[in-house]
Amino acid sequence: MTPRLNAFDQPVGEPLPDWAPRPAPARVDLDGAYCRLEPLDAGRHADDLYAAYATGTDGRNWTYLPDEPFDTADGYRRWAEAAARSADPLHYAVIDRRTDKAVGTMALMRHDPANGVVEVGYVVFSPLLQRTPVSTEAQYLLMAYAFDVLGYRRYEWKCDALNAPSRKAAERLGFTFEGVFRQAVVYKGRNRDTAWYSIVDGEWPLLRKAFRAWLAPENFLDDGRQRRSLGGILSG
Numbered sequence: 001m002t003p004r005l006n007a008f009d010q011p012v013g014e015p016l017p018d019w020a021p022r023p024a025p026a027r028v029d030l031d032g033a034y035c036r037l038e039p040l041d042a043g044r045h046a047d048d049l050y051a052a053y054a055t056g057t058d059g060r061n062w063t064y065l066p067d068e069p070f071d072t073a074d075g076y077r078r079w080a081e082a083a084a085r086s087a088d089p090l091h092y093a094v095i096d097r098r099t100d101k102a103v104g105t106m107a108l109m110r111h112d113p114a115n116g117v118v119e120v121g122y123v124v125f126s127p128l129l130q131r132t133p134v135s136t137e138a139q140y141l142l143m144a145y146a147f148d149v150l151g152y153r154r155y156e157w158k159c160d161a162l163n164a165p166s167r168k169a170a171e172r173l174g175f176t177f178e179g180v181f182r183q184a185v186v187y188k189g190r191n192r193d194t195a196w197y198s199i200v201d202g203e204w205p206l207l208r209k210a211f212r213a214w215l216a217p218e219n220f221l222d223d224g225r226q227r228r229s230l231g232g233i234l235s236g
Contacts, residue, residue: 022116022151025090025108030141033097033215035134037141040091040105042080048102049093050076052126064163065124066187089122094129094138103129106138108146116153116201118146123166133215136230139173140211147204154200161193170197172230174207210234 003011027039038045050073053061059069070076083091089109093102104125108118120142129135146152157173159166161180171177175197185192199207210233213219219227228236 019116021114024087024111024113025118025145025150027090028145030092030145032137032141033217034132034137035097035141036095037092037106037138038095038102040080040084040093042077042084045093045102045105046077046080047073049080049105049126052101052103052128053124055127061124061127064160064166065122091122092142094125094134096128096134103134104138106142108142110156116151117156118150118152118154119156119158121158132224133220136173136211137215140215143199143204143211144208147201148208152201154198157197158194159197161195163195167195167197170195174203174210174230174234175199176203207234 030037089107094104107122184194
């Protein structure tokens with residue numbers, strides 16, 4: 001595409017004459033077929049979340065998070081109380097509709113309403129949630145909230161460049177890899193090179209259609225296995 005030129009023959013970006021700052025993410029419930037997202041509330045969610053995380057056999061799910069596994073329910077509750085008070089990151093509990101229990105958390109963070117940019121992060125999914133339709137639908141619900149309700153232009157995913165499962169998840173969910181910021185963060189006393197991924201609003205309609213097709217009941221066999229993968233739907 002030939003770039004637009006200004007009066008000085010300099011290339012400039014596409015104009016956005018109708019753009020206006022968007023609302024900041026809010027403490028709202030988001031309902032799906034397999035799960036719902038609720039603003040994190042320690043009183044309602046902490047006990048369920050601590051029990052869900054305790055089903056892990058070791059601490060590998062916490063390696064790339066700022067925190068370590070919590071040794072006690074009281075310790076986790078204190079963390080959840082502080083997290084629930086935060087406006088950015090804004091934490092949501094993932095509720096499995098089959099059990100009505102919280103099984104993980106995720107957050108919208110680094111809110112930039114002026115530019116319509118937000119990041120999904122601090123994703124802490126328990127073994128009860130991993131590799132289930134619930135985990136995919138939870139991601140879809142936050143994306144749909146950002147794009148369809150808030151009207152954002154860009155939705156980001158960032159992770160430790162060494163975190164292979166996170167990078168694989170981002171690619172599966174349709175994010176585009178944008179590069180690695182070297183020596184971007186120090187956490188747990190070590191360096192983090194940060195891998196950047198994004199989805200932009202022009203890509204969202206196709207992704208939304210793919211998510212809905214993947215999440216449809218007819219895409220799953222009686223034993224819960226998928227008939228078509230999300231990647232297969234996107235590429236097909």
